[in-house]
Structure formats: structure tokens, C-alpha cells
Amino acid sequence: MKKVLVIGSGGREHAIVYQLSRSKQVGQIFCAPGNAGIAQLAECVAIKDTEVEALLAFAKENEVDLCVVGPEAALNAGVADVFREAGIPVFGHSKAATQIEASKEFAKELMAKYNVPTAAYRSFANYEEAIAYVRERKTYPAVLKYDGLAAGKGVVIAQDEKEADETLRDMLVGEAFGKGKVVIEDFLQGSEFSFMAFVHHHRVYPMPLSQDHKRVFDGDKGPNTGGMGAYTPLPFISAEEEKWAQEHILQVVADAMVAEGKPLTGVLYGGLMKTKDGIKVIEFNARFGDPETEVVLPLMESDAYTVFHAIATGEALEAIAWRKQATVGVVMASCGYPGAYTKGVEINGVEDFDGLVLHMGTKRQEEKLLTNGGRVLMCIAHGEDVRHAQQKVYQEIDKIHCTNLFYRKDIAHWAL
Numbered sequence: 001m002k003k004v005l006v007i008g009s010g011g012r013e014h015a016i017v018y019q020l021s022r023s024k025q026v027g028q029i030f031c032a033p034g035n036a037g038i039a040q041l042a043e044c045v046a047i048k049d050t051e052v053e054a055l056l057a058f059a060k061e062n063e064v065d066l067c068v069v070g071p072e073a074a075l076n077a078g079v080a081d082v083f084r085e086a087g088i089p090v091f092g093h094s095k096a097a098t099q100i101e102a103s104k105e106f107a108k109e110l111m112a113k114y115n116v117p118t119a120a121y122r123s124f125a126n127y128e129e130a131i132a133y134v135r136e137r138k139t140y141p142a143v144l145k146y147d148g149l150a151a152g153k154g155v156v157i158a159q160d161e162k163e164a165d166e167t168l169r170d171m172l173v174g175e176a177f178g179k180g181k182v183v184i185e186d187f188l189q190g191s192e193f194s195f196m197a198f199v200h201h202h203r204v205y206p207m208p209l210s211q212d213h214k215r216v217f218d219g220d221k222g223p224n225t226g227g228m229g230a231y232t233p234l235p236f237i238s239a240e241e242e243k244w245a246q247e248h249i250l251q252v253v254a255d256a257m258v259a260e261g262k263p264l265t266g267v268l269y270g271g272l273m274k275t276k277d278g279i280k281v282i283e284f285n286a287r288f289g290d291p292e293t294e295v296v297l298p299l300m301e302s303d304a305y306t307v308f309h310a311i312a313t314g315e316a317l318e319a320i321a322w323r324k325q326a327t328v329g330v331v332m333a334s335c336g337y338p339g340a341y342t343k344g345v346e347i348n349g350v351e352d353f354d355g356l357v358l359h360m361g362t363k364r365q366e367e368k369l370l371t372n373g374g375r376v377l378m379c380i381a382h383g384e385d386v387r388h389a390q391q392k393v394y395q396e397i398d399k400i401h402c403t404n405l406f407y408r409k410d411i412a413h414w415a416l
């Protein structure tokens with residue numbers, strides 16, 4: 001029986017652990033650092049996701065057969081490089097390949113070089129030049145992207161010159177971001193969606209399409225969050241459009257990364273937009289999306305160990321099989337999120353939920369389940385179509401009780 005180490009502590013990692021726990025080949029799962037939900041399926045190990053040497057030492061000592069890396073911070077810290085060098089199969093890109101997410105400029109240059117459709121852009125390291133360009137362009141909103149991992153805070157859609165000026169000062173002059181560059185690009189309009197694929201070098205295996213809900217309140221109002229819910233499949237993208245995006249975006253980028261000497265070995269996440277001029281790239285991520293993974297991965301029928309191991313090592317893999325079902329997932333978040341919130345509030349009734357509850361930020365103390373983050377639980381239900389899955393998830397979610405949690409009541413509204 002195989003031993004697997006999963007790195008990370010959110011809902012995405014719970015989905016990965018859940019899927020691995022269903023594999024007949026897997027005997028033991030470790031998760032570093034994990035959370036209270038993951039602890040029901042895996043042995044949680046108190047090592048942070050960026051403590052590269054400690055993770056490697058643990059993997060060696062416990063003779064793990066495979067390591068699966070969740071968060072971009074771990075990839076960017078070089079976890080996959082160190083494991084690969086030590087000869088341990090690892091699902092996750094090298095630090096060099098993670099640039100597709102970690103550097104907006106790298107991603108934009110790659111797309112320009114290989115003709116991948118995306119918004120026109122220019123990049124700047126100097127505040128005066130950047131603001132001069134914004135003034136000369138005079139087109140608003142202006143999209144300003146900090147060139148580095150900024151935990152979801154690196155993109156500002158500036159509505160006027162004043163906002164653009166403040167943002168550029170923050171990003172290029174102030175201390176808030178660290179000295180980097182800013183990409184300034186055209187504002188695109190259309191429906192955003194997520195297209196994830198398993199990639200090993202030239203080989204690309206698409207996952208079902210999904211859509212995230214970034215704003216905190218119903219009707220897509222309020223500030224951006226890490227994502228308040230997700231669903232699959234998407235009625236507004238045809239099979240032809242999906243095939244086109246796979247061939248002209250994901251496959252082209254996989255091939256381009258090999259050509260650039262930075263081959264992919266993990267997930268390529270395309271944040272795409274269907275515009276009136278066709279499908280374009282908003283961003284790439286070098287990892288599973290969160291919360292998209294929580295609705296997509298449970299639909300995988302193929303053995304998860306076989307899939308992750310084949311992507312890690314490059315061994316032959318047949319097409320991946322997916323259950324043709326709709327899934328809706330609703331995030332329960334701490335009151336106040338994405339601003340300040342309290343932790344440590346008791347949650348009851350999770351076991352009564354008929355469906356799947358994946359933990360995003362929880363801990364257990366003296367048998368009690370407590371909130372331990374901004375996004376706390378992801379409640380998931382399946383159905384024959386999106387409407388049924390949505391009805392089911394909202395019917396069941398009322399069984400979960402916590403005085404400090406809230407959730408959006410309209411997840412999947414674009415599909416209905």
C-alpha cells in the first residue's frame with residue numbers, strides 16, 4: 001500500500017486528501033499541516049507548507065511514495081524541486097515553472113510570444129513612467145497588476161486617474177508590496193470561468209469547467225474574497241469552445257513551458273473570460289483553484305493515486321474519467337471576512353449534512369469543532385443538473401449551526 005504526503009491546509013487540500021482516501025492503492029495519507037476535517041482522513045503533521053527541508057526530512061523518514069503540493073507558496077518556495085532532486089515523486093511544478101503564476105510579467109510575455117489570447121499590456125518598474133502611461137491612455141477602468149504573489153490582493157481595477165495613481169504609488173513606491181513591477185493591461189468584459197488541467201510536460205488532461213464567485217455578498221456585491229462558492233458544469237461554454245480553449249490555450253502553454261525549459265508537472269489553472277472577441281486569458285495559476293477544486297475533484301472517477309503519480313513521474317496515463325454530474329459548493333465564512341474576523345467559534349451539525357463538507361479553516365479542541373480562518377467550510381452537493389445540486393446544498397446547509405458563519409445564498413446563479 002502506498003503512502004502519500006499532501007502539503008497544505010485548506011479546502012483544496014481536503015478535496016485532494018478525500019480523493020486519495022478513495023484510492024484502493026493508498027494505505028496512509030499524511031498532511032502538512034492539514035486541518036480538523038483533513039484529520040479525519042489523514043495524519044496531520046505540524047510542518048508549515050513552506051518549510052521545505054522539514055517536509056523533505058519527514059517524507060524521507062516516513063518513506064512516502066508520492067507528495068502532492070497544494071498551495072502556490074509551497075511551490076514558489078521550491079518544495080517540488082527539492083523533492084524531485086531527492087528522487088521522491090512529486091505532483092507540483094518546479095519553482096521556475098511556478099512563475100506562470102508568481103510573475104504576471106512572465107505570464108504576459110509568454111502569452112505574447114506564443115500567441116495566446118489575452119488583454120494587451122505593458123509593464124513598468126518605475127512609478128513616474130507607469131502613471132504617465134495611464135494618463136496618456138485615458139481609458140478607464142485601468143487594470144493594474146502587481147508582478148508577484150500577492151495573496152489575491154495584487155490586482156486593482158482602477159476606475160479613474162486618482163485611484164490608479166494611489167494604487168501605483170502603493171505598488172511601486174510604498175513598502176506594502178516589496179519592490180517589483182506592475183503590469184498595466186486593457187480591461188476585458190465577459191463571463192469569467194476556470195479551466196484546470198493536469199499537465200505533465202506536453203500532456204494535458206482537462207478537468208470539468210467550473211466557476212468561482214469572488215465577491216462576498218449576494219448579487220456579486222462587496223469586496224473580492226478568495227472565493228465564496230463554485231459549481232460545475234457551465235451552461236454558457238459550449239463543447240466546441242471548451243475544445244478550442246484546451247487546444248489554443250492550455251496545450252499551447254504546456255508546450256511553450258517545455259520550450260522555455262520550465263516544463264509543467266501539476267495543475268495548470270486558466271482563469272479565462274468569454275468575451276465578444278472570443279475566449280481570453282485573465283490569469284494563470286500553477287495549482288488547483290480554491291474553491292473550484294472542491295466541486296471538480298470529487299467528480300473524478302479515475303483512481304487519484306494513479307493520476308497524481310502519473311503526472312508526477314510522466315508515466316503513461318489513459319484519459320481521466322469524470323462523473324457527468326452537476327456539483328454546487330457553498331463556502332461558509334466567518335462574519336467580517338474578507339476583513340477582520342474572530343476565530344475559535346464552535347460549529348455544530350456538520351455530520352448531519354447529507355453531501356460532502358470540506359474544511360477550509362477549522363481546528364478541533366477538546367472534541368469541539370472550531371472556526372479557524374476566514375473561509376471555514378465548503379458545503380457540497382451533487383445533482384442531475386445545477387438547479388438540483390443548488391437546491392440540495394441550500395436545503396442541507398441549514399443543518400450546520402455556528403453563530404459566527406455566513407454564506408452566499410445565490411451560488412451558481414449564472415447557470416440558472
Ligand code: AMP
Nearest residue numbers: 119143155185186187188189271282283
Ligand atoms: P487575477 O488575480 O489576475 O485573476 O485578477 C483578479 C480579478 O480581476 C479577476 O478575476 C478579474 O475579475 C479581474 N481582472 C483581472 N484582469 C482583468 C482584465 N484584464 N479585465 C477585466 N477584469 C480583470
Ligand code: GLY
Nearest residue numbers: 212227289290291
Ligand atoms: N478561485 C481562484 C483561485 O484559486 O485563484
